[in-house]
Amino acid sequence: xxxxxxxxxxxxxxxxxxxxxxxxxxxxxxxxxxxxxxxxxxxxxxxxxxxxxxxxxxxxxxxxxxxxxxxxxxxxxxxxxxxxxxxxxxxxxxxxxxxxxxxxxxxxxxxxxxxxxxxxxxxxxxxxxxxxxxxxxxxxxxxxxxxxxxxxxxxxxxxxxxxxxxxxxxxxxxxxxxxxxxxxxxxxxxxxxxxxxxxxxxxxxxxxxxxxxxxxxxxxxxxxxxxxxxx
Amino acid sequence: xxxxxxxxxxxxxxxxxxxxxxxxxxxxxxxxxxxxxxxxxxxxxxxxxxxxxxxxxxxxxxxxxxxxxxxxxxxxxxxxxxxxxxxxxxxxxxxxxxxxxxxxxxxxxxxxxxxxxxxxxxxxxx
Numbered sequence: 001x002x003x004x005x006x007x008x009x010x011x012x013x014x015x016x017x018x019x020x021x022x023x024x025x026x027x028x029x030x031x032x033x034x035x036x037x038x039x040x041x042x043x044x045x046x047x048x049x050x051x052x053x054x055x056x057x058x059x060x061x062x063x064x065x066x067x068x069x070x071x072x073x074x075x076x077x078x079x080x081x082x083x084x085x086x087x088x089x090x091x092x093x094x095x096x097x098x099x100x101x102x103x104x105x106x107x108x109x110x111x112x113x114x115x116x117x118x119x120x121x122x123x124x125x126x127x128x129x130x131x132x133x134x135x136x137x138x139x140x141x142x143x144x145x146x147x148x149x150x151x152x153x154x155x156x157x158x159x160x161x162x163x164x165x166x167x168x169x170x171x172x173x174x175x176x177x178x179x180x181x182x183x184x185x186x187x188x189x190x191x192x193x194x195x196x197x198x199x200x201x202x203x204x205x206x207x208x209x210x211x212x213x214x215x216x217x218x219x220x221x222x223x224x225x226x227x228x229x230x231x
Numbered sequence: 232x233x234x235x236x237x238x239x240x241x242x243x244x245x246x247x248x249x250x251x252x253x254x255x256x257x258x259x260x261x262x263x264x265x266x267x268x269x270x271x272x273x274x275x276x277x278x279x280x281x282x283x284x285x286x287x288x289x290x291x292x293x294x295x296x297x298x299x300x301x302x303x304x305x306x307x308x309x310x311x312x313x314x315x316x317x318x319x320x321x322x323x324x325x326x327x328x329x330x331x332x333x334x335x336x337x338x339x340x341x342x343x344x345x346x347x348x349x350x351x352x353x354x355x356x357x
Contacts (some may be wrong), residue, residue: 030278031276044279065307080254118256163274167271168275170270170271170274170275170277171267171271171277173270173276173277189236190240191234191273191274191275191276191279192242192274192275192276193276194276194278194279210239210240211239211240211279211282212239214237214238214240215237215239217239217240219237220237229338
């Protein structure tokens, strides 16, 4: 079953083109990477998929639904910026999510907070950058969403915390949902991806199953990435 | 575990499990860890682990028991066979790399012998 289908999308910000005829199809039960350098259009695409901006042309559907309030309940997004208030404790953040999203799984949330070695009484203000990232991930992964979008989940996080984050993603992965990850830390995410899309200047320039790409080209995803995006 | 570059990840996990069987860490009849356990352990996608099991079953190294799990196939023959195919593969890799350095047959053998000797001495001292 197809979770997300985007057909020939373009997005212009005035005269500047951010996406230029991008097509992508995400299937259920897969972990997919959307990989590309800064400014290649990754975040624009995520904004389109979550209904924050509208495409200039082309169509996107999520589980057959047009983007709108009906599609939003199917999508859990981990944004790459902070979105919680300083005064909140980890417990407050969980209750806020539980109030906002009917698919929020409170039991899984407390398991993930445990797994990340955080605790409910910690205040958001007192958290380090890595801890904030782990908290945001725990909130996102606690939703039983059909499409889980993780925008740069490893940015600014130390190697041990990265391991924990990847572990949490693997732990929460299930065959009903699709996980879409953007990253430029290819080496780190490579082992959890089924499929990868390479985005360059608003276009998909390469797409394939990671294992197939490895054996066909005899290269790791990271090496391929360097090849595709070398100037 | 650190994965190397060009081989598909599932094949690298297959190799690791075979190595464990040859080394006796896994024995005939042992239950292999569940898909989830392996996935979380190696930080890989559960779909990849599924492929690992399919490959092990295809090669007759493991067999599934419906509802219980996947088990290592039994029999001395299997271990013997794995041992010789893995040994052949590793030796081939070594010889290939030595050839790339322009080594002659004699040098390849001499190098193996000298490393083995070093190894023995290390053990004797330690």
